[in-house]
Amino acid sequence: MTVTAPTIGVLALQGxxxxxxxxxxxxxxxxxQVRRPEELAAVDGLVIPGGESTTISKxxxxxxxxxxxRERVSRGMPAYGSCAGMIMLADKILDPRSGQETxxxxxxxxxxxxxxxxxxxxxxxxxxxxxxxxxxEGVFIRAPWVxxxxxxxxxxxxxxxxxxxxxxxxxxxxxFHPELTGDQRVHALFTEMVRSAH
Amino acid sequence: xxxxxxxxESAGASAAAQRPETGTARVKRGMAEQLxxxxxxxxxxxxxxxxxxxxxxxxVMALERVPxxxxxxxxxxxxxxxxMIEGIIEAVSIPVMAKSRIGHLVEAQVLQALGVDYIDESxxxxxxxxxxxxxxxxxxxxxxxxATNLGEALRRxxxxxxMIRSKGEAGTGNVxxxxxxxxxxxxxxxxxxxxxxxxxxxxxxELRAPFELVKEVSVAGKLPVVLFSAGGVATPADAALMRxxxxxxxxxxxxxxxxxxxxxxxxxxVKATTFYDDPKIVADASRGLGEAxxxxxxxxxxxxxxxxxxxx
Numbered sequence: 001m002t003v004t005a006p007t008i009g010v011l012a013l014q015g016x017x018x019x020x021x022x023x024x025x026x027x028x029x030x031x032x033q034v035r036r037p038e039e040l041a042a043v044d045g046l047v048i049p050g051g052e053s054t055t056i057s058k059x060x061x062x063x064x065x066x067x068x069x070r071e072r073v074s075r076g077m078p079a080y081g082s083c084a085g086m087i088m089l090a091d092k093i094l095d096p097r098s099g100q101e102t103x104x105x106x107x108x109x110x111x112x113x114x115x116x117x118x119x120x121x122x123x124x125x126x127x128x129x130x131x132x133x134x135x136x137e138g139v140f141i142r143a144p145w146v147x148x149x150x151x152x153x154x155x156x157x158x159x160x161x162x163x164x165x166x167x168x169x170x171x172x173x174x175x176f177h178p179e180l181t182g183d184q185r186v187h188a189l190f191t192e193m194v195r196s197a198h
Numbered sequence: 199x200x201x202x203x204x205x206x207e208s209a210g211a212s213a214a215a216q217r218p219e220t221g222t223a224r225v226k227r228g229m230a231e232q233l234x235x236x237x238x239x240x241x242x243x244x245x246x247x248x249x250x251x252x253x254x255x256x257x258v259m260a261l262e263r264v265p266x267x268x269x270x271x272x273x274x275x276x277x278x279x280x281x282m283i284e285g286i287i288e289a290v291s292i293p294v295m296a297k298s299r300i301g302h303l304v305e306a307q308v309l310q311a312l313g314v315d316y317i318d319e320s321x322x323x324x325x326x327x328x329x330x331x332x333x334x335x336x337x338x339x340x341x342x343x344x345a346t347n348l349g350e351a352l353r354r355x356x357x358x359x360x361m362i363r364s365k366g367e368a369g370t371g372n373v374x375x376x377x378x379x380x381x382x383x384x385x386x387x388x389x390x391x392x393x394x395x396x397x398x399x400x401x402x403x404e405l406r407a408p409f410e411l412v413k414e415v416s417v418a419g420k421l422p423v424v425l426f427s428a429g430g431v432a433t434p435a436d437a438a439l440m441r442x443x444x445x446x447x448x449x450x451x452x453x454x455x456x457x458x459x460x461x462x463x464x465x466x467x468v469k470a471t472t473f474y475d476d477p478k479i480v481a482d483a484s485r486g487l488g489e490a491x492x493x494x495x496x497x498x499x500x501x502x503x504x505x506x507x508x509x510x
Binding site: 012013014015016017018019035050051052054055058059062063083084095097112113117118119120121122123124139140141142177180181 | 217218219220221222224225228229231232233234235236251254255256257291292293310313314315316338339340468469472473
């Protein structure tokens with residue numbers, strides 16, 4: 001493990017950016033906000049936060065970030081997405097809004113709001129052996145789930161029979177929000193992915 | 199739509215077999231965290247809801263009349279028709295909020311039964327109870343409430359509100375009251391951060407708010423829930439101003455659908471809310487939007503027509 005902190009961006013177009021910045025800082029990364037292509041070019045890895053996936057997608061297109069995002073992700077930049085971020089990293093959305101684009105990169109199909117509306121939002125312990133120290137606290141808010149994965153994508157955790165945490169080489173996605181819990185183990189896993197990609 | 203089952207067959211004795219919990223503070227407050235940096239737009243029809251969603255709104259507020267029309271029409275303003283709310287829920291995939299009258303428990307229960315994602319216990323509607331707000335802990339659906347100052351915000355949080363919006367003066371198209379209330383809340387938070395524990399007891403008494411919440415704000419330097427701005431935002435520059443003053447996002451009511459080109463104005467306000475600190479982008483977003491809503495000078499509003507004074 002190197003002593004220098006990797007610079008990890010948080011896509012700051014909309015969503016729970018501050019919580020991801022704090023979790024990354026606690027995990028030993030040097031976090032920065034990313035809203036512009038030149039800011040994206042300067043980071044070693046990127047978190048796409050929770051938020052509204054339709055809004056984040058639209059703003060990424062409007063402000064010229066979608067193509068640079070795709071290019072960096074396809075060239076190996078580590079990226080982690082929670083909830084809306086998971087949707088953004090999916091190659092395919094089962095039920096997209098018209099014109100809703102994703103960055104893609106993980107060979108999976110996601111279903112938006114699969115666990116239901118806000119009244120069905122829930123928290124529960126989730127077994128995720130890829131992070132040491134026992135189950136993680138899963139906070140699921142109008143959360144998606146993974147409908148199906150391709151051969152290259154590895155399921156790291158499932159809930160109620162549906163994959164909710166997936167990794168494909170340098171890409172990581174969770175349907176739940178570790179950034180809301182104060183438990184930084186998932187962010188530590190991602191920070192380690194960024195370090196080892198260097 | 200599927201609800202998480204209470205027992206997972208595959209998990210066996212693992213921790214994942216634990217019963218899922220809905221309606222927790224983390225789930226309610228966490229929902230508002232997902233809306234940060236975004237614009238929540240008032241809509242009165244499914245068509246408007248689609249325009250709002252296509253423009254990049256993070257959520258819509260379903261209501262029967264926008265505040266500007268409530269002002270014009272007068273009379274008692276109530277919860278919207280369930281058919282209208284359901285029509286809007288059907289039309290969009292983003293979260294749908296709806297308003298109940300202050301203290302109207304049953305309107306809130308109805309909104310929860312309809313499956314709205316957030317309930318706004320709102321001063322824009324005619325209050326049903328002039329003493330008590332609803333007990334918001336009794337609901338699975340989270341609540342957002344208005345506040346003109348820190349004490350009011352903390353009293354609402356003590357009742358279970360999971361999100362606060364500064365009230366402003368809805369339906370005026372005039373941002374002056376939104377600015378006043380946001381500055382007031384931020385100023386009072388700032389003052390708490392320099393007080394020691396001895397002083398915090400007196401501060402709690404003056405704020406008429408629970409000591410534990412006052413202490414929490416003093417330590418964190420922010421509210422324990424997300425703080426948005428509302429009431430009078432009509433332009434991209436208004437939205438960017440409120441964010442620079444500390445709002446984590448904005449509600450736009452009459453400002454969009456009472457303007458000349460709602461789709462264009464809505465998209466422009468979304469852009470300015472994200473790049474609130476970049477005047478070039480706010481300038482670009484402000485070009486060629488057509489007529490803004492006319493607006494009302496708040497000084498000429500009689501006391502009885504000031505919605506911000508409703509709620510206590």
